[in-house]
Amino acid sequence: MAAVIPERLQEHHHGAHTGLMRWITTTNHKDIGTMYLIFSFVMFLAGGVMALTLRAELFQPGLQVVQPELFNQLTTLHGLVMVFGAIMPAFVGFANWMIPLMIGASDMAFARMNNWSFWLLPPAAILLIGSFFVPGGATAAGWTLYPPLSVQMGMGMDLAIFAVHIMGVSSIMGAINIVVTILNMRAPGMTMMKMPLFCWTWLITAYLLIAVMPVLAGAVTMLLTDRHFGTSFFNAAGGGDPVLYQHIFWFFGHPEVYIMILPAFGIVSQIIPTFARKPLFGYASMVYATSSIAILSFIVWAHHMFTTGMPAAGQLFFMYATMLIAVPTGVKVFNWVATMWRGSMTFETPMLFAVGFIFVFTMGGFTGLICAIAPVDIQIHDTYYVVAHFHYVLVAGSLFALFAGAYYWLPKWTGHMPDERIGKLHFWCSIVFFNVTFFPMHFLGLAGMPRRVPDYALQFADFNALATIGAFGFGLSQLIFLWAVIKCVRGGEKAAARSWESAEGLEWTVPSPAPHHTFEEAPVVR
C-alpha cells in the first residue's frame, strides 16, 4: 500500500525524545494515560487540601481558620477541582491505558490529538488554581456558578470560565477519540458484545461527554457576556431569568454525575468476575442498563431545582423520571451480587475496594432516591444531607472504583504486584474514615444544617467535629495509597502477564509491564 515516503517526513523518524520532551511530545497512549493519572492524583491532593481547610473551619462553630469569603472560594474550587481535575481525568487516564489493550488496538485512533487532550489540562488547572492569587480571589459562587451571584464575582470568575472552556475542549476531544477508537480499532473478532464492560461504559460515557460539555460551554459563555457585555440572559430586568442558567447548567450537570460513575461501574464489572472466578452475570443486561441510565440522565436535570418554584407538573415529571434511574442501577447492583454468588472468591485489594464500592455506593444511591422525592427534597435541598449523598457516590463510588482499578492494573502498568499489606491497610482506613466523615452529615442535613456555610448553630457542633476528625483521617489514609504506588513502581514481586489468577481479557495476554508498543499486529479474538 503505502507508497514512497517523502524525505521531509523521514526526518521526524529520529528516535524518541528523552527527558521532559518525551512526555510533552508523546503520542503513546500508555504515556498519556500515565500523565492523566498523575495529574489527577495531584489535583486530588489539591482539592483534598481545600476540603481539609473547609473541615478545619467547620470543626467548631464560629470563625476560626478562614473568613467567609475565602471559605466560599475554597468550597467552590474544591468542587471544581475534584470534579474536573481529579475524577474525570482519572477515568480518562484509565481509558487511555486500558481501552487499546482491551480491544487489541495499537493505540488510540488519534494519538496526536490525544496528547493535546491531556496537555490542555495543565493550563486549565493553572487558570483555575491561579485564580486564588488574583485580586478578589477565586470565584466563590459554588461549583454550580449560579448567577446573579457569579455575576457579582471578580476576576477569579472569568479565569474559572476560561478554565471550564479549556477543560471542555479537552473532554470533547478525549471523548471523540475514545468513541472512534472503540468503534473503529477493535481487533478482528472483538465484536461489540464481546467487548469488556469497561469499554462499553466508557463508550456510553463518551457520548454523554460529547452531548453535554458543549452545553456547559454555552452556559458559561452566557455568564461571561452577562458579566461583561451587558447581555441579560440571567437578568429579569432585561427579560431573562436566573433560573434559566440553572436549567442549562443541570442539563449538563446531571449527565455529568453519570460521567463520573459509569466508568466506575465498568471498572467494578471487570474486577468482580476476576476475583469471584466466575463470568460476569448478565453481561447484556449490564450494557442495556448502562445505556438506560445514560438516556434517562438527560430528562431528570430539574431534580436539582425543586425549590426554585416550578409548577407541580414539572416537579412530578422530574421526580418520576429521577426515580426511574434506580431501576437500571439496581440491575447493575443485582448483577454484581449474582456474579459473586457461588463464586470462589478471594479478597485481594482490588476486590476489597470493589466490594466496598458496591456497599457504600448503594447507600449513596438510596440517599439519592430520597432526594428525588420532591417533598422530602424541599427539606434536604442545600443541606448537608445532599453533601453526604454526593460524597457517598463520588468518593465511595467514583474514587473507590478508581482505587480498585489502580490496584487491579498496577501490575500491568509497573510490572510489579502491589503490596497487599499496604493496599489492605489503605482500604480499611479509607472505608472507616470515609464513613466517620460523611455518615454524620446525613444527620446534620436532616436536622437543618445548610451547606456552603463557614459557621453554624450550636446543635450541629458534635457531628461536625466528628466529620472533621474523619476527614483528616481519610486524608492521611490517602498517603498510604501514594506509598503503595511508589513502592510498586520501585519494585516488588514480579507480575506475570496474567497477574491475577483468573483475570480474563486481552490486556492480560501481553507481558507485564506492558511494552511501550502493543498489538502492532492485531490479535485475533475467537
Added chain:
Amino acid sequence: MSLSGRLAVAVASSLASFSAAAQSRYNFQEPVTEIAGQIYDLHILMLIICLVIFIGVFGVMFWSVFHHRKSRGAVAANFHENTTVEIVWTVVPVLILVGMAWPATRTILEMKDTSGADITIKATGYQWKWGYDYLQGEGEGIRFVSNLATPRDQIEGRAEKGEHYLLEVDNPVVVPVGKRIRLLLTANDVIHAWWVPAFGVKQDAIPGFIRDTWFQADKEGVYRGVCAELCGRDHAYMPIEVHVVSADAYSAWVAQQGPRQPAVEAEAETEAETEAETEAEADAEVGTSDESKPAGV
C-alpha cells in the same frame, strides 16, 4: 459490621424520637404544619423501604462473601444469566417505586396549592437580611427588615455563644396560629432561599420574580430557619425567626406596630437601596452595586 450497626442505632433512635419534643439530632425537626408532617412521614417511609432493600441485597452479598470464598473451598459455578430473575429484579423495583411515588404525589399537589390564604406576606432577600411586607389580611401594611441579632463577638469567639447562636434576629416575623399564610418570595440582588424546617417550607427567592408558597402552623412557638441558597459572604448569617402566636397576641402585635420607629427607619433604608438597585438594573447590571462587590475588585 460496625457500619450497619451504627445505621440501625441511628434509625432506631430517630423512630424513637418520633414524638420527642426536643429538636431532633438524627432526623427532621419536629413538624408543626400538616405538610411538614407529611414530609416527615414520607422520609420515614423511604428510609424503611430503602433499609429493607439494603439489608436484603447486602444480606445476600455478605452471605456469599462469607460462604463462597476460595479459602473455604468454594468451587466457582459457571452460570451467567437467568432471564427470569433478571425480569423479576427489574419489575419489582418498578412496583416499589410506584408505591413511593404515590404518597409523594399527593403531598406535592398539596404543597403547590397556595389558594385561600388568610394573610399574605412578601419576603425579600437582601445581601444579607430579609425584608418583610404584610400585603394582605390582618396586619396589612406592616413592613420591616429582619437582621441577624447574634453579636459579632460571639462569631469571632470573643464572647460565649448564646443558645440561639446564628438563629436569632432583631425583628422576627409574627403570624397567628392556625391561619393559612401565603408567602411571596423575591430577592433584590442574588438568589436566596427562605427555609423554616419545622414548617416544611423552603422556597428560593429569585431576583425579578415572585415565587409563592404557604404554611399553616398548628402550634404556637418560636421557629427558626436560615437562608438556604449560597448568596455570598454572609450567607450563613441571614436567619429567619418566626413567632407563631395566638390570634389575640397577633392582634396586639399588629396594633403595636404602627408607631414603631426602627421598623420605619429600616424600611426607608431598604427603599433607598431598592432605588439604587433599579438604577443599576437600568444599566443591565443587576446585582453589581458597589457595596456588594467582593473586596479588591
Added chain:
Amino acid sequence: MTHALEKYFVPEPSIYPIFGSVALLLFGAGAVMWLHGIGPGPLVLFAGVAILVYMLFGWFGQVVRESEAGLYGKRVDKSFRWSMGWFIFSEVMFFAAFFGALFYVRVLSVPWLASGDNEALLWEGFTQAWPSAGPNPHADPFTPMGAWGIPALNTLILLTSGATLTWAHYALLRGDRARLKLGLFLTILLGVIFLGFQVYEYFHAYADLNLRLDSGIYGSTFFLLTGFHGLHVTIGAIMLTVMLFRTMAGHFQPDNHFAFEATAWYWHFVDVVWLMLFVVVYWL
C-alpha cells in the same frame, strides 16, 4: 491480498499540541486581563492567537503531508469520518444551549414576567411581546431586525453556496478539476458576501435601530446566536479556502478526499443552523 487488518497509522511524537496548550493559556489569561483592564492583556491574548495559528498551520500541514504520502489507509479514513460526525454533533449541542435559551425566554420567562404576581408586584405594566427588552422601565427602545431584507437575501446566499459546494463535489468525483476549483471559489465568494452583509447588518443595528448587545434579552439572543453562527461561517470559509489551495496544489483524488468532504459537512451544518436562525430569530 489477505484479510489481515491493514496497519493503523500512529503518528510520531509531536511538538504541536503543547503549542496549542500554551496558546490557549495565553488566550485565556490575556482575555481576563483585557476584561479587567490590566496592562498587557490584549498583547497576551494576541500572542496566544498567533501561537494558535502557528500551531494549526503546522499541525494540519503535517496531516496533509501524511495524507498525501498515502500513510492513511481506509481505516484511518473511517476514523476521520466518525470523528468529524461527532465533532459536528458537539457543535449542534453548543448551539442547542443558545437556542434553548431563546426558546425559554420567548415561551416562558417573558410571559411570566408579564403576568400574575410578577407583573402586579414587580414589573407593573409590563406586557408580553416579542421582541422584548424585558420589563426594565429604563430600557432604551430599539427596532428589531426585520426578516425580509438582508436576512432573507443571506438565506438565499447560503443556500446557493450549499449548492455550489455540492456541484464542486460532483466535479471532484468526476475528476473535473476546473469545475471543482470554480465551485469552491464560488462557495467561498458567497460565504464572504454573506459575512459582509452580516457585518453591515450589525452596523445597521447599532447605528440605525439602536439594537445593541445590551438591548435586553432580544439583543442578547440576537447577537449571540447570529454572532456564533457568523464565527462558524468564518471558520468554514477558512476551511474552504484551504481546500481551494490544496486543490490548486493538485491534492484530492476522486476516491480519496475526506478533508474536502469534512469541510462540506461542516458547511452544510452551518447552513442548517442558519435556516433555524432565520426562522426563530428573524422571522417568527
